[in-house]
Amino acid sequence: MAENDAPPPQPPTPEPTRSTVRSLLRLWTYARPIRWYMTAAIIAALLASGAVLVVPLVLGRIVDGPIGHHDSAALWPLVGLLLLLGLAEAGLFGLRRVLVARPLARVEAAMRRDLYAKLQRLPVAFHDRWPSGQLLSRATSDMYTLRLFLAFPLVFLIVNSLMFLGGSVLMLALDWRLGLITLVPAIPLVLICTRFETGYSAAARTAQDQNGDLATVLEESVLGIRILKSFGRQRTMARHFREQADLLRTTEIRKSFMLADLWAVIVGLPELALGAALATGAVLVAHDELSVGTLVAFLSTALALRWPVESLGWLLAYSNEASTAADRFFDVMDTPEEPEPTAAAHRTDGDGIRLRDVRFRYPDAPADSPDLLRGIDLHIRRGETMALVGATGSGKTTLTALLPRLYDTTGGTITLGGQDIARLPLSRLRELVAVAFEDPTLFSATVRENVLMGAPEAGPAALERALATAQAGFVHQLPQGLDTEVGEQGQSLSGGQRQRLALARAVVGDPEFLVLDDPLSALDVHTEALVEQALREVLAGTTALVVAHRPSTVLLADRVAVLAEGRILAVGTHQELLDGCPAYRELMSGESGLDDLEKNVLERSSAR
Template structure:
């Protein structure tokens, strides 16, 4: 599993408000509807505070005067208030549902776009499950926060403030009794917010780890079954699931504690007010209607007060989700060109001038993967790159399309520095095929034509399939080129996937072609046919081919030997067999299992 670069565990001192304010650019386009929804919710919530006033009027008026008509009128008022409150809350929900779904969609789209633009080094370090959980679970938490806690923290705050004004207006002494819980509740909520934020972050990171295990197990199901590792995989899953369960239980305990405190303390205050109010009614200092209205108002404030813990918990989860989302959004994209360049020679081929490369996360002081590479591939020439395992061949080929950025020196395509070229233009000039072919959940034709321009069609597709000797098995598929290959192309054999990847590389007739051991998964007879067709393609392009076998080397005009990150010999196959012991040894195949590999 790739190591995920997470910041130190969320500090209790970090400001959730400051984190959540980063959502403003996404919320701004729908702010009018959210503001309207908040006003509607405030009006609906405050209607519940009118009910105690109606009750006071009924108790001190029609009920005391034994007026049935007045009682029925009061009941009608209460019914209308209840209906109005329900309609307003329903209208609020309608107001926010559509725009917030749009906010979530925009955030998810921006995240996906950013992931496409982040460098390969970023994806090498991050576990896929962590990225997946940020685009699904985390964004769902953000949407839920915008739909409910964001509004109701304001609504409940206004409702509590208005309610306390009414309480003090009805009887200031009893109102002061109900104000006593405010200070302890503020302290408890502050402590809860910090601790819950830390635990919420831990839980969301663990969800990402769990997602990674599930994804790896599904994608690697053939390995899991083939080696009988289902028990060890299940054990790993249970351990991570157990850790997540433990963290969720800690969250539940914290939430239960804050809910208990927020419920008990106000209830004690209401009980004390009830006793004092009853005494005042008995003494004639307070009317029964006023006491009923006072207690009804206090009870109407129970939910706004008790929900504070729940709303704070959701807000903390949304803050950690926002934090995790912007960890990806804040990552540096692939650097674009810093200046324009003019080709020095329109037909100079490919040049490596003093190229060196360190992986960004390599330990300090470690030797470079590539060190001072000087190499020239002439226009129209095919150069085979040969070296032992770990010598840096794949890394060198990845520098040409700028999948990695060279840390020293420069690479020129027809005299133009690739570091100064726009990536889109560079990648229309350079086509690649990797040793491990990747296919997408799409049709065969769609997978191959990904390597061609917008105007490519059936003729280009058939030509590419012919070059890769893939037309035979493709035509035997149930729907030919329209056949869906399935996730990762696992419905095809390794050789079939590799031939489709090769077809994708050549379909656009690229000016420069980079092939990383493109024939490794082919049988001897298919390899011979592909080589024969590939020779015709290589005559039309400038190519760099990573080779491990003499048959692949024979496709090239010249061979470069890469050893410990340096080019140690360049020449034809026969020249290097005579002049380089290492090359002769590599071509003999005797390095199988040798420690040097």
């Protein structure tokens, strides 16, 4: 992030006008490879539901037949048929689970893999805007929600709908009068469910976003635990976490109330209709207009349809959860990636690094704010090392981030070795340019893996040379040497050790172009001198831009560029700028807070 950046805003929330069905249909891309498994699972569930609907007919036959005629011999085959129907139902529902379990695990893995790959391809500006907790929740809880939807709610939305349709036809066939009485609640239920879907979708999206915010707070608390403990701010962060958790709890309770209201209607209206049908059926039986067995079959069918009707609320609620999870997933997947060149790179000028009229502003900057970088013109000759100095907030870090295209320029051109970086494939560009940032980032991996991230093909000799250049011999004293896990963010190492490993990672591949953002800031004076001595050999074989704050780092460079208010104020040797640039003298003077040792270095360099 830039030195003068404001905290990143929350990711955008989608427009309230949306379609649950349209959001869920976008999952077809991932569900298509397992469509035959899903079809088989739906068929198995339909057959199981069909077995459930056959049971009332068998019961009616038992009542009107063996029981009505006191024929026990005819009873046992029908009882055996009921047992077979029960076993078939249980077996088919079990088969449904077996059919989809493994394929849906592959779908979840594929979606999570694609999401992670997408995050790697998205520009740094995207990651500046999105809190990490929001991305984490999309890759974990949202993926689980989508897998569960495909495994259960999707199947039973189809199966239960067809079962309700089949049961309704059966009830009307048994007695149209009782059937109409029982089906009357369907009309208000459709209207109520439509209204429920609109409100619940918004609440579900809010809850998922709040869950992402909560994950962000938790992640920041864990990563910043040393700071929190050092300043005694555990209670402050705990209060912040509690506030976020309370917001999520309030939203979840509101969702529960909405679902409870729907469930009361879904359960209550059919029960009233069933009671009315039972009373009417009893009257019809009393007047010999309906047999007892038919009434039993009708009531058994109506009771068998309780599950499809009562499950409607839960299925609708989960479908809305899944649709908002799908929206959140595709919010990321639909984000434009870093643009790749449309034409082959070609040489436009001499070797080295050249910036022509380069301008830059962050995408989220206010429209009326000035550019952070305004017309940068700079030429670093091939094999030359140039130091970049400037006050805090002048744009030094931002400028270094433009060379590997972590950000794209707002205007102007940058060429490396005569090639326009806008026309270079990003993979090739980042092979040419190696970067070491002031704030070193290490991963939960071994020392070897962290350093070789800069050049995976580098051999043991190159690895040892890079460690020697960065004065990182301490790694051989670690418990497992180069195979020691450094822990999350490299917290098991000191700041200077992390910085040295980051420097080794930058130089291990002998890059053609090297960008170092104040790479020695965390080192003690003795180690800094050793690193500088070894680094001179590396810099002699590359073209480098080095952000410097100390005179000792400046002395590594052949020339120095002074950056002020987004422009290059002056370029020259260290001595030339001391003699002719007041701003540079101020930066290098005691007024900037240099200690006595650095003043002595400055005085000795000036005397030379």
